[in-house]
Amino acid sequence: MTKPRNTLVSLDATPYYHCVSRCVRRAFLCGSDNNGRCYEHRRQWIEDKITALAGIFAIDICAYAVMSNHYHVVLHIDKDAADSWSVDEILERWHSLYKGTVLTQRYRGNKNSLTKPELDAVNEKAELWRHRLCDISWFMRIINESTARLANVEDGCTGRFWEGRYKSQALLDEQALLACMAYVDLNPIRAGMNTTPESSAHTSIQRRSLQAKRAHSPNHRQQQVKAFMPFVGNPRKDMPKGVPLRLTDYLELVDWTGRIIREDKRSAIHHQLPPILDRLQLDPKHWLYLSQNFESRFKNLVGSAFAIKRAAETLGYRRTPRSCINLL
Incomplete structure (x- = not known):
């Protein structure tokens, strides 16, 4: 049974969420249809809207990937930033939309x-x-409405463009966040659209890779991509806002995960496990399972058994969702 949105999104449980929207039309969101008509330019519509809204909303982009018939975004809700805005700043931001x-x-x-x-x-x-302005439902609504209107005009038709309301998953801990980001960033590779993360167009991993390549110090916060959630290094006292990891470590992790997924015999390269897996206390088998089956295996809550139990209590669930237990 579908759950209401207020039982799926709670900042008391986590500020991190994975959202997916799928196109309902056989003509596809962005790919090519059976008649050879190309819709590839629509991927840029969505990418531009995602990055533009990140500069207006109190929402940071952790990862995104725009595919042929759907797109993924991993979002961080920054309620503290929204609370700090003056009335003038709120009106300026909202008037840029409506x-x-x-x-x-x-x-x-x-x-x-x-x-x-x-x-x-x-x-x-x-x-x-x-x-x-710190509500992911409004964030997704604006992306989907604007895309649907443009596509309907281009297709010369009316009616539903999206399959239904977007799918949302709460990411309850650091392991779930990183596994979801890697899952999203590797989507084009798993779909056979690209061979490397840095060559995957309309993805966050490509933009982060290009920025890291050009930067003198890729792990410096000021040199990372604007509107994206920054990587702020290993956990420490007075931790700034951001993903608790170095950018170069994350890029290494994604690259390693992508290579493992394409191997027929995974055990052949166990000796190449990057140190980051040990630092995060991630079991290699669990990590690979998460990064390959994130959307199909897990539903609304993703994290360790303890984190899910705590979130279920916060959200008022009568029982802990069985399908989400023992992820890590």
Whole structure:
């Protein structure tokens, strides 16, 4: 039975989520149809919208991959950033997406011309928009609506473009986050679209790889891709916001995982396991299983048995989801 969104997304459980949207049409989202018509340019529509919204919402992009008939995003909700925004900043961000109201438009033109009741109404509306600007449902809604409208105009038709509401998975711990990011970044390779991560177009791993190649110090936070969740190194005191790993370590991990997936005999290269697996206490067999079966095997909650039990209690589940236990 489908669960309501408020039982799947809770910042008390985790700020990290994996979202997937699939196209319903046989003509595909971005690939080529049976008549040879190419829709490849639509992949750029989605990639541009993802990165643009990351600069407007209080949401960071950890990973994404735009495929032929679906796309993946791994998101981090930064509620602290949204809470720090002033009314003026909220209105500026929201007005870059929508027209707003007559009062909010007047406020931005000359706030001193508004009466106190009108200012109160603006503040109330700003608080509503503050909440929406850190809501992954609104984030996904804007991507999907804009893409569907453009595709319908291009196809000269109306009706549903997406299969249904997007799929969401809560990533409850560091292992689940990294496994999901690797799963998303390796999607084009598993689909046979590309042979290496850095050659996979319209993916976060390609952009991170190119940035690392050009940078003098690829692990320096200021030299990583803007709008992306930064890699901030190994856990330590006063840890800044970001993925608790060095960028170069993550690239090594993804490359290793991709090579293992393509091998018929996995045991042949066990001696090449990167040190990062030991540091994160990841069992190689469990890691490979996660990174190959992330979407098909696991449902709404992904993480260790302890993390899932704790999240289930936070979300008010009557029982711990059996299909999610013993992941790591």
